[in-house]
Amino acid sequence: MAILTRAGRTLFAQTIAQTPIYLAWGRGETPWQSPPAEPIVATELAAPIGFRKARKVAFCYPDDQGDIHIQGGRFSLSEQPTQHVYCEFTFDFADGVGETVRELGLMSGTQQLADLPAGLSYLLPEQVASPGTLLLLEHRAPLVREEGVRESFEFVVSF
Template identity: 80%
Template sequence: MAILTRAGRTMLAQTIAQTPIYLAWGRGESQWQTPPAEPIAATSLAAPIGYRKAKKVGFCYPDAQGDIFIQGGRFSLSSEPTQHIYCEFTFDFIDGAGETVRELGLMSGLQANAQLPNGLVYLTPDQVADPGTLMLLEHRAPLIREQGVRESFEFVVSF
């Protein structure tokens, strides 16, 4: 059986890190009493609210003493490409205010509508021409968006 080498995984990570990466958040389904299992065949969120462009994208490596602490491990940033991509997102105070967030999705290659000005970092679903590829999906306990809070999320995607 063939394997995907570390060099091949690093090449995939480099390719994806060069695309626009956004964090989509969505309402999910209101009947979800507990977060359901994420379907591996999912291609989109059930009910997107908006998309926030990554504040920071970089490479990282597993490190028990690392400053990046996510569920599942600790990592440190790397100046060299690795098979691990670190993504940091910070939503603004008004992004999705009043909404209930039950799902998160990491999107690669999102394209905004052509008539929008360049430089927008938060988009609503009607401003998106193509949401790109859903790389990661997380169903979560409901998070009520309050206008006075800037939500932050960190993810490490490993290849």
């Protein structure tokens, strides 16, 4: 039986880290009292609100004393490529104000429409030429977007 080696996993991580990475947030299909299970066959969010470009993309490694705290573990940043990619997102005060966020999707390769100014870090669904590939999907308890709050999210994708 063949295995995917650590070097192979690191190569996948390097490839993903070189693509534009965005965090899409959405309303979900319908309001739910508790988040439903995420389907492994999902390819997009049910009702996207917007896409925020990653503020930081870096490699990391598991470390019980690490500064990166995510659900399920702690990590430290690495100068060298690893099989773990750290992504940090901070939405601005006005992003999605008044919306109820029930789903998050980590997207690799998101592309904005060609006629938009270069360098936009927040895109509305109608400004997206291609949402990219959905790497991670999280259904969550409802989060009501308020104007005075900058929402931040961190993820570690392990290959």
